[in-house]
Amino acid sequence: MIIDSHDLPNGHRIEADLVIVGTGPAGVTIANEFAGSGTRVAVLEAGGLVPTEESMDVYRADNVGWPGSNPAGVRARYLGGTSNLWTGHCRPLERVDMEERPGIPHGGWPITLEELDPFYARAHAVCQLGPYDFDVNSWTQRSGLEPLDLDPALIETKLSQQSNPTRFGAVYRPMLESAPNIEVYLNANVLELDSTGDGAHVNAARIATYQGTELSATADTFVLACGGMENPRLLLNSNNLANGNDMVGRFFAGHFYTASCSLLLGRNEIAPPLYLLPAVPAEKLGIPDPAPVRLRGYFCLPEGLMREEQLVNMNVEIYPIDPWADNGKARQSWDLVREQPSAFLGVEILPRHLRRVLRDLWRLPGHDDPVEDFGHDVARQPNTTGMYALQTYVEQLPNPQSRIRLGRSRDAFGKRRLQVDLQFSGAEAASLRRLYEILASAFGKANFGRVRVELPRDAVQIRGGGATHHHSSTRMHEDPRLGVVNRDCRCHEVSNLYIAGSSVFTRAGVWNPTLTIVALALRLSDHLREYFDGTLQRAA
Amino acid sequence: MEHCNARRNFLRTAGTAGLLTLPIGRAISGVSLLAAIDIDPEAARIIGRSFLEAYPEEWNTRRLLTSVAHVDAFNVNVLIQRDFAAGRTVSVDGWVLSQTEARLCAAAMGRGHRREINP
Structure with a gap:
């Protein structure tokens, strides 16, 4: 009651x-x-x-x-x-x-x-959610979505599942x-x-x-x-x-996110769809639920490397930076604002959502499933700039x-x-810098674009972004x-x-x-x- | 996988929100070392300039040319990948490049341009 x-x-x-x-x-x-x-x-x-x-x-x-x-x-x-x-x-x-x-x-x-x-x-x-399984290989077998072939000693692909x-x-x-x-x-x-x-x-x-x-x-x-x-x-x-x-x-702690690193791919080349929130249809999974399972691949440090170099945990997700491509966020914002306009009462992020919607307004009609469209639409179309933001979430050290x-x-x-x-120690920024070095090396070794790092060498604080997940x-x-x-x-x-x-x-x-x-x-x-x-x- | 064969035309036209501070050009055609790694001559000139400004010890022409003398269109990509594997990278305006590709750009600048930087 x-x-x-x-x-x-x-x-x-x-x-x-x-x-x-x-x-x-x-x-x-x-x-x-x-x-x-x-x-x-x-x-x-x-x-x-x-x-x-x-x-x-x-x-x-x-x-x-x-x-x-x-x-x-x-x-x-x-x-x-x-x-x-x-x-x-x-x-x-x-x-x-x-x-x-x-x-x-x-x-x-x-x-x-x-x-x-x-x-x-x-x-x-x-x-x-879908099956309780986060193993990349088993999802590759189910879905055909392949991770990027990077040196596993440096960078590992990890998956999250997306609830509705x-x-x-x-x-x-x-x-x-x-x-x-x-x-x-x-x-x-x-x-x-x-x-x-x-x-x-x-x-x-x-x-x-x-x-x-x-x-x-x-x-x-x-x-x-x-x-x-x-x-x-x-x-x-x-x-x-x-x-x-x-x-x-x-x-007290939060997760910091920052995009102080970007990736540039070759002309007409695209990031693997696994990293762009694809939807795996239920029939491929042999499960009765008709709803697709949404995945996202992240670039992460292997656990052994984190222990060896005493680094905090971090994950990196990629977002296309392309004024002519719907990066999916417009649709997500539109749905959020449309479904629950009052949810934003007094919330400072409303202008950001509205900006996204206005920017990509012309793309909204005809998209029935924003998340599915996000994964496939963006992945299938050439990114006219080849630029991707490497948005990184960073663990805060217990303090x-x-x-x-x-x-x-x-x-x-x-x-x-x-x-x-909220305070962080400086070790987080050091871990972040090291992560970017490793990413640049792993991508270069795999001949996968080039990385630009915008984190100052002497940075002790993480710039930009914000803190969530208190x-x-x-x-x-x-x-x-x-x-x-x-x-x-x-x-x-x-x-x-x-x-x-x-x-x-x-x-x-x-x-x-x-x-x-x-x-x-x-x-x-x-x-x-x-x-x-x-x-x-x-x-x- | 196709996406692993990314051409390194990473300094091509990209007027996206001012995200690239390195200048841009279109990838050149024709057989040359720069073409093999898909960098156009104008972009290479500016990479080379930024590289030599950031690493003035690389300016010595003879040493620079010697360092890339063994590089040819057939092995350049392998050498670059080996650079990354061994940590032989340089930071040029924030971009993490292999030492070999940065030196190639500097060598391709021509003596006149190099002299402008450090006469």
């Missing part, structure tokens, strides 16, 4: 076994796992069914760190959360992202990739409406968690609506699933809950000085806004002095409080976090189900 909190009387108390704060991929996945069970679940969503200015305003934050950081611009605060702005790229973490290794201090997860593997397989269904993308609010809304044991409360802003005097147990969530109604929610167990920035903010605004070691908000904390300004509910101090601000670590949650995603200091979402990532590697968010949410759901079934005893 979905309930508008504005319809509830002042002082109303919501009672449940499990309270989930947030309806993004993590919150909805956990709710979905409990649908139809004997556990009473209350899901608290701060926004409504569509975004509003007053809801988005709560996300405003002061930026005192890296200027490319955009705290409010890449988040959505309504049913479905930031999945409403998701591009859909999915790939699991890699072993090199989870291990403790030289050059990456504080980098080791307390769980292994093998432990996550079965949850990734389940997450594929949740995210409406799944808008968790829309796709799972029927479940949220019909599950007899689930109640979703819209416009329910959790202002604070009330806990016992020693902060070891959460008693209730204090809630306010935009119309001034005050509510509360009590439960046996609480799960915070409100994103990489709001999870720590809620803890900090709850009298520093779970923060006895000053770890909440530390290690305790990179953090979010409470600032002085307050939101409409009187709660303190965040102050964002993570690690309530990270998972077995040592309470180095993390906020344990391997079960439970707060070290609070017996009945769990955290879901990218804020628990010990490290994020370089891939889009959504698939891992969902995998971890499934893992947490199993843990909580065992607890509510009575098969698991929770330590005090």
Whole structure:
């Protein structure tokens, strides 16, 4: 059942076994796992069914760190959360992202990739993806799409799959409406968690609506699933809950993207379609789903080389730079703006999307499937310039000085806004420079165009681009002095409080976090189900 | 694969949003070393100039010509690929080029042009 909190009387108390704060991929996945069970679940969503200015305003934050950081611009605060702005790229973490290794201090997860593997397989269904398979050779056999023949000691092709993308609010809304044991409360802003005097147990969530109604929610167990920035903010605004070691908000990180490198190919030559988001028809895969599977090939460093040279993880995708070719982004932007115009309310990226649409307006008619067209159309037509941007995503090193904390300004509910101090060490820029050297060498060796590097030799900061995929601000670590949650995603200091979402990532590697968010949410759901079934005893 | 046989006409006309700062020309026809690597003479002249400005130690004419004396139309591509494999690359206005192709461009400039750079 979905309930508008504005319809509830002042002082109303919501009672449940499990309270989930947030309806993004993590919150909805956990709710979905409990649908139809004997556990009473209350899901608290701060926004409504569509975004509003007053809801988005709560996300405003002061930026005192890296200027490319955009705290409010890449988040959505309504049913479905930031999945409403998701591009859909999915790939699991890699072993090199989870291990403790030289050059990456504080980098080791307390769980292994093998432990996550079965949850990734389940997450594929949740995210409406194709087969759980990222092996390049097997996809080449299925699809005929070949990777570029580069020296595997230097550059490896890795694949991501593209979700439709799944808008968790829309796709799972029927479940949220019909599950007899689930109640979703819209416009329910959790202002604070009330806990016992020693902060070891959460008693209730204090809630306010935009119309001034005050509510509360009590439960046996609480799960915070409100994103990489709001999870720590809620803890900090709850009298520093779970923060006895000053770890909440530390290690805050994002993915940096930059295009400080370009590739020029020979006349009439094109990049292999595998790298241009092709769609593989379902019939080629022998799967019943009629929807094609969208892939994207990336140029990446082999794991051995990353370990040997102590480099952070990075991936490189190519985009044609051609004023006469639709690079696919126009269509993507058009669909996004057309489907959910209100999603851009208060979001700074709207002008960029509109510019793309206006630039390639004449190409929009007649394209039924933008992603499929993108892959095939662009790949098949000669690129009149031969220029490609090598857009690169860069992992941020775990850094305790990179953090979010409470600032002085307050939101409409009187709660303190965040102050964002995203910092990176300089090792990221060094890794990026080395990646470009290796790329230039690998491409040259394969006689595949020439590379131009526009990263200054002495650059210690990455220019351009921005930061997305906020993570690690309530990270998972077995040592309470180095993390906020344990391997079960439970707060070290609070017996009945769990955290879901990218804020628990010990490290994020370089891939889009959504698939891992969902995998971890499934893992947490199993843990909580065992607890509510009575098969698991929770330590005090 | 076809795309692996990319001709190195990487300095051809590309007036795209001012992305190339190196000048542009059309690929030449005819049999020559530059043609073998698909660089037109005008582009080669400017690559050569930028290369010698960035690496003045390469200016010595005799040494420069000696360094490319063994290069011919049959082995030039192999030599260039070997350069990349061995890390013998130079950075010319941001472009990462093989030492051999950069030297070929400098050698192809002609003495007069070279003298302009470093008389």
